[in-house]
Amino acid sequence: MVGILAGVVLLISCFTYFIVAHTPLTKRLVPGYVAKSFHKDARLAKSQADSALYQLYLHERYLNSIRVILNGGVPDFTETALLDSVLHCASTLPDPSENDQELRSRIEEEDRFALKRSGPFIGGEIGFSFCPLKGVVSDGFDLSRGHVGVDIVAAEGELIHSVDDGVVLISAYTAENGYVVLVQHSNNKVSVYKHNSALLKEVGDVVLAGDPIAAVGSSGHESTGPHLHFEWWVKGRPVDPAPWLGE
DSSP: OHHHHHHHHHHHHHHHHHHHHHSTHHHHHSTTOOOHHHHHHHHHHHHHHHHHHHHHHHHHHHHHHHHHHHTTOOOOTTOHHHHHHHHHOOOOOOOOOHHHHHHHHHHHHSOGGGOOOSSOOOOSSSOOSSOSOOSEEEEOOBGGGTBOEEEEEOOTTOEEEOSSSEEEEEEEEETTTEEEEEEEETTTEEEEEEEEEEEOOOTTOEEOTTOEEEEEBOOSTTOOSSEEEEEEEETTEEEOOGGGSOO
16 A cells, blocks of 8 residues: 555655646746746857957957058067957948959959069068059059158059959058958068059968059059059068069
């Protein structure tokens, strides 16, 4: 008799546990109970919030780096967080015009290896290996008046090439400098190309020395005619690029 009662009690206990643990009654009968799904949702929401805040932080650093560069300075590119953020940023360029589309189609059809260097090049740790553009230097490097690059005059639409292997860090339009491309190279070297008529690369693109990255133009308020304003920065300091421009 005792065994039967014990069995009945055990059966009732098991049935009650099943009802409480595996049905919506759990929420009503167990004080302070929070469903597992709520825990998962909370963890997911926290993860998404943390990710959004981190991306906002990186985006703010990225925008600040653009302001520094366009004001004649160079941010600290040695911080991997900044570079990683740039590689994941979407480009915000205006929609390409018909001329831009035609130019890009022409670039795609060109063979990069058919490009030839415009003259002798000087090696060394601070130089670059490829002349960005064939043209006439109309204004040279002069720190005394704040001209931290050189102006190379050429016909509008002429192709501008990356001076060395690297990653496109900035590809954007600004009111002062028009269409601007900035490429980060190894050993903390940076090349800047301003006043372009079109941009052929986007943020995060990997480029090789000689790759077309933009076209000559006169965009931006500070431009007075078709030319390339080219800057070469090494370890956070502007360097006169004249020795590597070739003949």
